[in-house]
Amino acid sequence: MKKLKKIMTMFVCLSSPTLYAESSKECMNYWNQPIKKITVLEEVECDHIWDFGKSKKSLNRFKVVNNLNLKTTNTQWMSTGQCQKVSYNKKQFNIYNSEYKEYGHNIWLIYDDKNAFAYFRKVNSKDQSVEVSCAQEGADTNLKFILNTYLKNNTSVSMQKYKANDWYKE
DSSP, X not given: OHHHHHHHHHHHHHHOTTSSXXXXXXXXXXXXXXXXXOEEXXXXXXXXXXXXXXXXXXXXXXXXXXXXXXXXXXXXXXXXXXXXXXXXXXXXXXXXXXXXXXXXOEEEEEEOSSOEEEEEEEEOTTTOBXXXXXXXXXXXXXXXXXXXXXXXXXXXXXXXXXOTTTTSOO
């Protein structure tokens, strides 16, 4: 029985490369990659983080949040329920942002029907430095680069330093 458990565990780990959040160093490697050419479309209404996982449609987002060891039911989450729709290679994606009320920690998430990728920034209140984690669900490796492009071109978000209201471009 123990042998079967080990085999099953190895199978799950090998077949699910996105089962856990990636290291901060790996996330920074993604952040430092070249940007892609995207088209920013309209803002659309989307699920709040606390609604992730309540429908089959949002399971990919729910899994990403869980892989980051975050709880969608945490009452600290704030969200407008708005997503920015973007287009890349004739495919459309939604970009979502949610923030903790008290700490400023926030999540930036990009998704489509099958894939999702997120950066979570944990803010050090003493010096406003940021500890970054990230996770992906699905096979589309372009998500991280599309999200980077959006954040670098349309916001003041940095993965090294936090600044209040940095979701706006200065």
